[in-house]
Amino acid sequence: MASPEHDLEPVLDAVLDKDGVRLTVDDALATVTLTNPAKRNAQSPALWRALTEAGRLLPGTVRVVLLRAEGKSFSAGLDRQAFTPEGFDGEPSFIDLARGDDAELDATIAEYQEAFTWWRRSDIVTVAAVQGHAIGAGFQLALACDLRVVADDVRFAMRETALGLVPDLTGTHPLVGLVGYARALEICATGRFVTAEEAVSTGLANIAVPRDQLDATAGDLASAILAAPRDAVIETKALLQGAQDRTYEEQRAAERRSQARRLRDLAGLGE
Secondary structure, three states: OOOOOOOOOOOOOEEEEEOOEEEEEEOOEEEEEEOOHHHOOOEOHHHHHHHHHHHHOOOOOOOEEEEEEOOOOOEOOEOHHHHOOOOOOOOOOHHHHHHOOHHHHHHHHHHHHHHHHHHHOOOOEEEEEEOOEEEOHHHHHHHHOOEEEEEOOOEEEOOHHHHOOOOOOOOHHHHHHHHOHHHHHHHHHHOOOEEHHHHHHHOOOOEEEOHHHHHHHHHHHHHHHHOOOHHHHHHHHHHHHHHHHOOHHHHHHHHHHHHHHHHHHHOOOOO
16 A cells, blocks of 8 residues: 655644654645654643644645654653643642632643644545554544554554543544443553554544555555545545444435535536
C-alpha cells in the first residue's frame, strides 16, 4: 500500500505554526503536525487552542486532514507541568481551576475539548498517523480522527484514572464505539498499553505498518479518499456516523434519502 514518493509534509508555507502545532494546506489536503518532539509532543492548553485554531483556518477546499507528529512519539499526553502549583505561564493551574465554581470549570473543559471535536466534521475525513507513545490526551487526539494508521511500535494508553482523573477530551465515545464497552472500560481502568497488533484486531486502528512506512501509508490512504467524489464521501460519512443512533429501518430510510440526493445531483436535478 505504501509508496516512498508520498510525503505528509510538502514544502508549503504554514497557515499556522505556533505552540507546538503546524498547519499546511495543499489544495484538498491539509496536514496538522505536532512539532515539539523534545517533549514528546506533550499537550497543554496553548497547544489545544492552536489545534482549535487550525480547525477554524481550514479552507473550504480541504477534504482530507492528516494528523501527524514529529519525533519518536505521537504524544505523551498532558504535560505534567499542569499538575504543579504554578501550572503554565499565563494559564490558571489545574489547582486554580479546581477551586472555581462548577460553571467556570465546565466552560474551561469545554474550551479544551474544542481542540478534539472538529476532526469529526461531516465535510472532511481525518486520518491520524500514530507512532510510538500515544498516552492519555495523545490517545484521545488520535481517537478524535475518523481513521488511524499506526506504526508497529505504537503504544496507546489511557492513563487518566491512574492520576485520579477521567478521560475528558472526547475520547470515551469513539473508544466505546470502536472496541465495545467492556474492552474500553478495561483499557481505561487499568491504563495498560494497547499494541499495534491489538489496535488493528479490535478496530482501533485501520492498519499497522513498519515505522518507516507510516507517512507513505497515511499519504496513500488520503489519496484514495481524495479519488472519490467529494459529495459521495460526505454523504457516506454522514450515513455511517448516524448509524448507531438509528434503528435498522431508520437507517434504510436514511440511505434512500441520501441516494436520492446523489442521483438527482448526478442527473443535474439537484437544488
